[in-house]
Amino acid sequence: MLKTTTIVVGAGHTGLAISRCLADRSIDHVVFERGEVAHSWRTQRWDSLRLLTPNWMTRLPGFAYRGEDPDGYLTASETAQLIENYAKDSAAPVRANTTVVSVRPVERGYVVQTDQDTWHARTVVSASGGSAVPHLPPLHYAVPAGITTLTPAQYRNPAELSEGGVLVVGASASGVQIAEELHRSGRPVTLAVGEHVRMPRTYRGKDILWWMDASGLLDERYDEIGDLSRARSLPSMQLVGSPERRTVDLNALRRLGVRLVGRLAGIRDGAAQFSGSLANMGALADLKLGRLLDTFDTWAAEANVDGLGAPERFAPTEVPAPAQLALDLRSGEIRTILWATGFRPDLSWLQVPVFDRKSRVRHDGGVTASPGLYLIGMPFLRRRKSSLIDGAADDAADVTDHLACYLASD
């Protein structure tokens, strides 16, 4: 059996950030990657996708974006290239094309079985991603035959879809971006909207992520907020990274001609049933955005920030009245359903009793109850920014601190 001190599962930006922190402390480790570095950025992103965060926010331990467009947004392939450059810069001990099959607790550590070798490590860090696999609601089984269904991980561009109508289910980042792109391609889009996080791309002349970063919002800690489980399950923001910095909220999509309907609540007798809660979903998101902008305005006034535009409030979300409650999926109007219903981690290889009744890993800021087993790259792991590339540095430093203390005391 091969031995090392720490095994990191996943060579995306979080796995490489942890690797860099471990190397800085001379902790012997290897990083297993099922494909190449930044695998999911190469294989599971649609063609037009760009990061939601501006380039200047692409900051990793000992590494950052150094290009000429700090306010732009990296494409998926540029992101993959940046992560690859980071791996080279760090000389990270990555074992590519090595899939972790299982991790099991043993005496003084863990046995990690890969499709290549068997390893023993005193500590394991899962950096396999909080959004590894698309999540589909159970009602996807009820979709009538003849309709093509796909997930954002499979979607590449509109030309790959049949002509004809598309039902996009979910109005978070993936859903609104793909809905916009498909509708512009001439495929009439119906967008099923549940709870969502409305966000303008810019506010008072600054990128909305600048506000979140500068005001300290993204640094809010997991042990200092009221409802952590809610914060960890929040949908992604309705944002797109685009050269013109456009906003893709529901009003913008409606102006394009996208048909807005409520959350997909059921499929019965071949008809999609939509919730009658659409108006309230819009109201909740509008009010929440208003409160966020209030906090930004208050912060900017107290911090005497110069060079900002005047405060503004955005028009309330307009929803169709009456809302459409049903859509016949057998009429031929809808040819494709795109499930933009979120992503989940894939920790099926983790054979350690750290899961709750909903198969989520219980952890305290990435520290599991199983000594020496850590998690990183999950929503609000330790900070609001944990799921952003920019959140990896602080989380990796904290998790490495804990891990190093554990090794020293063990």
Add this chain to the structure above:
Amino acid sequence: MTTTNTAVDNGVNVDALLGVRAALPDAPEIAQFQWRTTVSWINGTHSQSTVDTFHGFGEPQQHKSKFTYDADHPLAFAAQDNGATPVEYVLVALGGCLTAGVASIAQQRNIQLHSVQATIEAQHDLHGILGADPDVRNGFSGVKVTYTIDADATADEIRALVAQSQKRSAVFDILTNPTDVTVDVA
């Protein structure tokens, strides 16, 4: 904004509710409830329903007293009008649920309520239930709820109370989303 110095009291024991929520991770089964009513036909369109027991928190439960409700159709339908129509009970349920939510959320958010009024109007096209037009559904074509709330809060805080109440309302969910219903003959 809340500016009162005295403790906010809307008569809601939020601590008890939060206590239940805190207990759920260790005992998720206590959240499984069953609600019941029994209904007896009296005459014509008049029936009487009783509400007495339910199951929850892991054991049989009983209301403080047995409640009875008469349902009938109005004189305009050539009925005896011995009680509200069943569709009106739906509105009663929605109003009761949303208003309980407003009070509870206000308590949780430290907002003192002074008065809460709502009017609930349902549009209903009888072509459906009379079988006169197959394109018209039996149920409501729409429901409109209008709240008038006097509270120590800003207009947006009050709007947020009402929005959150809808988000957490059982009856709002029951009305806006499909529910599987089976009706058997014993």
